[in-house]
Amino acid sequence: MLTKLQFAKYHYKKYGKVSKKQLDRDYFIYTLKYAKIEMYYKPNCVYCQKAKLLFNTYHIPFVTYNVTNTKLLNQMVTRSHRQTVPQIFINHHHVGGYTDLEKLF
Numbered sequence: 001m002l003t004k005l006q007f008a009k010y011h012y013k014k015y016g017k018v019s020k021k022q023l024d025r026d027y028f029i030y031t032l033k034y035a036k037i038e039m040y041y042k043p044n045c046v047y048c049q050k051a052k053l054l055f056n057t058y059h060i061p062f063v064t065y066n067v068t069n070t071k072l073l074n075q076m077v078t079r080s081h082r083q084t085v086p087q088i089f090i091n092h093h094h095v096g097g098y099t100d101l102e103k104l105f
Contacts, residue, residue, distance in 0.1 A: 001034045028104070029058050037062035038089040040076040047098035048086040054101065 002010065007027050011018065018026075037055065041048035041064055055062045067073040067085060080087040080094050088095045095101055 001031070025105070029060070032058070032060045032090070035091050036089075038065065039063070040065045040067050040072065040080075040085055040087040042067055042085050045085050051086045051088060051098045051101055054098075054105065 004027055007030060008023060011023060011026060037060065039048070039051060039055075039062055041051075043066065052062075052064070065072045065076065067076055073083075076085075076087050077083055079089070080096075082097075084097060086097055088097070088101050095104070
């Protein structure tokens with residue numbers, strides 16, 4: 001994985017000059033590709049589908065856990081202290097639901 005300075009140099013060569021805000025956002029997305037991302041979901045959940053689409057749009061790998069399985073639901077509640085889906089974790093850190101994830105982008 002590149003450091004932020006290395007990424008900035010690479011990014012400049014590829015895209016030219018961009019704003020600091022854009023560079024920070026692009027670096028954040030880049031680092032997510034190396035993170036362990038876990039998402040607890042239910043099949044018919046619209047916000048779960050939006051979260052999956054967001055990860056897929058940026059080619060960010062993630063693991064999903066279907067909470068229609070009671071054991072996984074209990075695991076999600078224990079980890080997040082919430083019963084709503086999706087619940088998203090990045091490198092074992094609880095991010096929250098879809099709207100919390102969206103704010104990071």
